[in-house]
Amino acid sequence: MRAQEYNRYGYDEMKKKKGEITAFLSLIFVLLVSFILAISQSAQIQTTKNLKRIAVDNALFSVFGEYHKELLEEYKVFAFDMTYGTGQFEEQQIINRMSHYGSMGIEQTITDIQFLTDNNGQAFREQMLEYMETQTGMGVLQDVTGLCAAWQEQKIQGEEVSEQLDQVLSHGEEMLPEENTGILEIRKTGILSLVLPERFELSGKYVGQEKLVSCRSRHAGRGTFPARSRVNGQAEKLLFEQYILKMFSSAVEQKSETRNLDYEIEYLISGKESDAENLKDVVNQMLLVRMGLNYAHLAIDSGKQGEAETMAAALAAVSLRPEAKDALKQLILLVWCFGESVVDLRTLLAGRRAALVKNSQNWQLPLSGVFTFWGSDAGYEGADAEEGLNYGQYLQILLHLKDETDLNMRVLDRLEQNLRFEKGLEYFRADACVTKMKLQNKADMWSGYSYTFQAYFGYL
Numbered sequence: 001m002r003a004q005e006y007n008r009y010g011y012d013e014m015k016k017k018k019g020e021i022t023a024f025l026s027l028i029f030v031l032l033v034s035f036i037l038a039i040s041q042s043a044q045i046q047t048t049k050n051l052k053r054i055a056v057d058n059a060l061f062s063v064f065g066e067y068h069k070e071l072l073e074e075y076k077v078f079a080f081d082m083t084y085g086t087g088q089f090e091e092q093q094i095i096n097r098m099s100h101y102g103s104m105g106i107e108q109t110i111t112d113i114q115f116l117t118d119n120n121g122q123a124f125r126e127q128m129l130e131y132m133e134t135q136t137g138m139g140v141l142q143d144v145t146g147l148c149a150a151w152q153e154q155k156i157q158g159e160e161v162s163e164q165l166d167q168v169l170s171h172g173e174e175m176l177p178e179e180n181t182g183i184l185e186i187r188k189t190g191i192l193s194l195v196l197p198e199r200f201e202l203s204g205k206y207v208g209q210e211k212l213v214s215c216r217s218r219h220a221g222r223g224t225f226p227a228r229s230r231v232n233g234q235a236e237k238l239l240f241e242q243y244i245l246k247m248f249s250s251a252v253e254q255k256s257e258t259r260n261l262d263y264e265i266e267y268l269i270s271g272k273e274s275d276a277e278n279l280k281d282v283v284n285q286m287l288l289v290r291m292g293l294n295y296a297h298l299a300i301d302s303g304k305q306g307e308a309e310t311m312a313a314a315l316a317a318v319s320l321r322p323e324a325k326d327a328l329k330q331l332i333l334l335v336w337c338f339g340e341s342v343v344d345l346r347t348l349l350a351g352r353r354a355a356l357v358k359n360s361q362n363w364q365l366p367l368s369g370v371f372t373f374w375g376s377d378a379g380y381e382g383a384d385a386e387e388g389l390n391y392g393q394y395l396q397i398l399l400h401l402k403d404e405t406d407l408n409m410r411v412l413d414r415l416e417q418n419l420r421f422e423k424g425l426e427y428f429r430a431d432a433c434v435t436k437m438k439l440q441n442k443a444d445m446w447s448g449y450s451y452t453f454q455a456y457f458g459y460l
Contacts, residue, residue: 029436040249049451052106052443060439060457063094067459068433070423075247076131077124078459079116079258079433087427089219094434104118105443112223112438114458117213117431121408124415126228126242126460127435132239147356147389148400151289158292165334169325191287192238192280197381203251203262203275213416214409218431225436230403240407241399244268245392251279252351260421261414268410269398283345286394289340290354297358298333304360307367308332332367333338335395347382348391355385361387436460 041328067078091110096350098108116124196202209215230236248264249255261267266278269285299305312329316322343364344354355362364382399407416430436458442450 002107010325018282045445048063048353049443049453052441052451053453053455055102056098056106056124056439056441056453056455058110059098059103060437060455062101063097063459064437064459066097068428070419070425071415071433074419074423075126077116077415077437079427081432082434083427083432085427087429088434089429098439103441107442108441110437111440111454112221112225112436112456113434114221114223114225114436115219115431117218117409117412119407122227122231123411123435124405124412124430125231125408128243129228129231129236129239130460135242147393148269148397150190151396151397151401154289155285156257156292157296161291161295161334161337162288164330165338168331168334189346190280190284191342192276192283193289195283195342195349197346198349200225200349202279205261206274207260207417209273211417212413213430214406214413219429220431223438224460225438228460237400237404240404241396244407244411245396249413250392250395251349256418256422258422259418261417264414265395265399267414268407269395269402271406271410277433282395282398283349285398286345286348287341290344291337293356294344294358295337297335297363298337301360301363302306304336304363304367305333308336311367332370336365336367336370339370343380343382347384348394350381350384351391352384353386353388353390355388372459 008089063267064080067080071077071079080090084093084097086093092108093452095108114123192202192320241256243266247255248268249259249262251263255264261275261278263275263279263282266275266282270278270281271329272278272281298308308329309325311332312325315328316325340358347354362385365380369380412430416428419425419428437456439455441453441455443453445451
């Protein structure tokens with residue numbers, strides 16, 4: 001009896017324990033399956049997100065991969081034309097292009113976009129500096145900086161000398177030799193025709209300002225983007241000037257006959273509408289500096305002072321006005337300084353080098369030549385001075401003194417005009433060239449669930 005009761009009791013206990021284990025395993029199994037399903041769903045969601053990101057990134061890379069070929073080849077700048085050759089400025093064209101490259105089914109909005117012309121050409125300047133840093137040695141550039149430091153001082157001195165010359169001429173016209181009176185007309189009408197070398201053909205090309213990107217109403221980007229920390233330091237300015245000298249034409253070095261301005265660097269300095277106006281302005285600026293430097297030499301050269309005094313005494317005697325000797329000496333020195341400065345400019349425009357600082361050896365115009373210099377005689381075109389500066393170096397000094405904002409936009413003027421006229425890309429607009437862009441993307445997943453994320457690409 002006891003044995004039966006014991007066996008029954010043990011069986012019941014064992015039966016009870018087996019039921020507890022089954023329930024526990026069932027709970028563990030449910031939790032495990034739930035965990036596996038949750039992991040699987042999470043992996044599926046994450047995979048779908050990654051695929052959507054990959055689709056957008058691939059499309060974005062492809063759109064930016066369609067950079068403007070001629071812009072890169074000619075001016076070493078990366079940007080894509082958002083008009084795609086149509087001339088129609090519509091951001092939807094970029095979205096359509098993204099869909100073409102695989103982002104279909106994703107709702108996209110351009111939140112931030114940057115054009116070459118934004119912030120007065122900041123995006124263009126950043127790319128130009130990146131290119132030039134791989135091309136130019138900085139040690140070579142530093143030499144020009146010292147010349148720029150003294151340029152303004154010499155220009156101010158030249159302005160003073162020029163004013164003195166005008167004042168003395170206005171009071172001493174009747175005492176000048178008859179052959180030398182041509183200087184009066186030249187001072188009134190300008191010296192451009194006088195400084196041009198004998199075989200120099202003055203360009204008649206002209207571009208209306210209403211056609212230029214710096215003057216017309218421009219499309220503007222929006223948003224903020226990573227930017228280069230230094231763009232306007234001394235080194236960066238020198239790099240920019242080297243880029244300009246490399247890419248654009250001047251009166252002495254022509255890059256192409258099919259551009260709508262021949263004197264492009266002169267335009268960058270002066271901003272006038274015609275080649276003739278730009279060259280005239282640049283020549284006048286150079287003339288003032290040369291007059292300051294040349295007069296400084298005359299003031300300390302005892303030999304030339306003696307020549308001027310001898311001639312002044314002779315002219316005073318002929319005119320029966322001995323009291324005018326000192327005034328005539330000053331007039332002769334000023335006219336001589338002006339004539340030498342004109343010879344310097346002829347030398348530069350002929351493609352030769354002119355000495356920066358004059359001495360008795362490199363002074364070119366003899367005093368006797370001053371009397372026949374103002375007519376049609378072109379006998380004094382100047383010799384090449386090995387230690388001197390050429391026309392391009394003078395232009396670089398003038399560029400160095402320009403405001404960076406004006407220079408950026410004028411470079412974009414020439415870049416745009418050259419691609420339109422030289423390359424036949426009439427649709428091209430610098431303010432439609434995209435360099436950086438941010439997108440807001442919304443991708444539908446399932447059951448009303450969506451995934452929102454940003455995408456960004458920039459050439460720098």
